[in-house]
Amino acid sequence: xxxxxxxxTEGEALVADVHPHWSFLxxxxxxxxxxxxxxxALSVAWPAAPLAVAWILGAILALSMAWFxxxxxxxRSTQLVVTSSRVVQRSGVLGRRGLEVRLTRINxxxxxxxxxxxxxxxxxxxxxxxxxxxxxxxNHVPRPAALAAVIHEQIEDPGMSRPSPPGAAxxxxxxxxxxxxHHPPPGRxxxxxxxxxxxxxxxxxxxxxxxxxxxxxxxLIELDELRRRGILxxxxxxxxxxxxxxxx
Numbered sequence: 001x002x003x004x005x006x007x008x009t010e011g012e013a014l015v016a017d018v019h020p021h022w023s024f025l026x027x028x029x030x031x032x033x034x035x036x037x038x039x040x041a042l043s044v045a046w047p048a049a050p051l052a053v054a055w056i057l058g059a060i061l062a063l064s065m066a067w068f069x070x071x072x073x074x075x076r077s078t079q080l081v082v083t084s085s086r087v088v089q090r091s092g093v094l095g096r097r098g099l100e101v102r103l104t105r106i107n108x109x110x111x112x113x114x115x116x117x118x119x120x121x122x123x124x125x126x127x128x129x130x131x132x133x134x135x136x137x138x139n140h141v142p143r144p145a146a147l148a149a150v151i152h153e154q155i156e157d158p159g160m161s162r163p164s165p166p167g168a169a170x171x172x173x174x175x176x177x178x179x180x181x182h183h184p185p186p187g188r189x190x191x192x193x194x195x196x197x198x199x200x201x202x203x204x205x206x207x208x209x210x211x212x213x214x215x216x217x218x219x220l221i222e223l224d225e226l227r228r229r230g231i232l233x234x235x236x237x238x239x240x241x242x243x244x245x246x247x248x
Contacts, residue, residue, distance in 0.1 A: 003081045003088070016082040016150055020075055020140035021122035028071040031064040080125075080138055082151055087127065089138060101136055103155050105129045111144035127151075220244050 003017045039057045042049055078091040087106075089099040106127050113123035123144040127136045141147060220241060227237040 003079060003090075008083060009085070012086075013084040014081070015084060015154060016080075016147065018080050018142055018147070020078050020080075021120070021142045023117075023120055023122055024075045024078070024140045025068065025071055028064070028068040032061070032068045035061040035064055080141065080147075082147070082154065084154055087151060099136065101127055101129055103151070105131075106151070106155060109148045109152055111141070111148050113144065 003014060008014060035057050039054070039061065042054065042057065073093050074091070077093050079089065081088040081090070085103055087101045087103070091097050107130050108128040110126045110128075111123050112126070117123045122140055122142055125138040125141045125144045125148060127138075128134070129136055223237055223240050223244070227234070
C-alpha cells in the first residue's frame with residue numbers, strides 16, 4: 001500500500017513512505033511458531049499420541065494464525081509518510097486514523113533505540129511540535145536515525161526533494177532552514193544513515209550529496225555514482241547536474 005498521490009497538495013512532493021518494522025508483528029509470530037513446532041515434534045517423537053492432543057494443538061495453531069493475520073493486516077495498513085511539507089501517519093483497517101504534523105511546526109527531532117532495537121534496526125521517533133500536542137511519538141520505526149535525518153533535510157531545504165524553477169525563490173523555505181539550523185538532529189549516527197525502504201530516490205540523492213562543506217565538483221561525482229548505481233534516473237541526474245554546474 002502506497003500513499004495516494006491525490007492526498008498530496010499542489011507542489012508537494014512525496015519523500016518517504018514506510019511501514020512499521022517487522023517487530024510490529026511481535027508476539028503474534030511467536031504464537032504461530034510455538035504450536036506449529038509442537039505439532040511437528042509430536043508427530044515425530046510421539047506418533048501414537050491421542051488424537052485429542054493433535055486436535056487441541058491444531059485449534060491453538062488456527063487461533064494463533066488468525067491473530068497473526070489480523071496483526072499483519074494492521075501492519076500493512078499502517079504508514080509513516082514524509083512529504084516536502086509534512087509528516088503523516090495513517091493506520092486502521094476498518095476505521096481509519098490519521099495524524100498530520102506540518103514541518104514548520106517541528107521544533108526538535110529525536111529518536112531512541114534500546115540495545116535490542118538497535119540490533120534489529122528499529123526504534124522510536126519523536127517530534128517536538130510544541131503547543132498543546134507537545135511531543136509526538138512514532139513506534140516501530142525502521143532505521144529512525146536515517147528517517148530523522150531525512151525529515152531534518154526537508155525542514156532545512158524543502159526544495160531538495162524536487163527541482164525548483166530557475167530563479168525561483170522560497171522565502172518561507174529559507175526561514176524554515178534558518179530556524180532548523182539551530183536545532184540539528186540529536187544523536188545522529190553515521191553508521192545508521194541509510195534511509196529506510198520507501199524513501200524516494202530524489203531524497204536519497206539529496207541526502208547522499210548534501211553537506212555545505214563539499215564542493216560542487218565533489219557533488220557532481222557523487223551524483224554520477226548514484227546514476228550509475230540506478231538510484232537516480234537519467235532525467236533526475238541531468239536536472240541536478242545542471243543545477244550544480246550553475247554553481248561552478
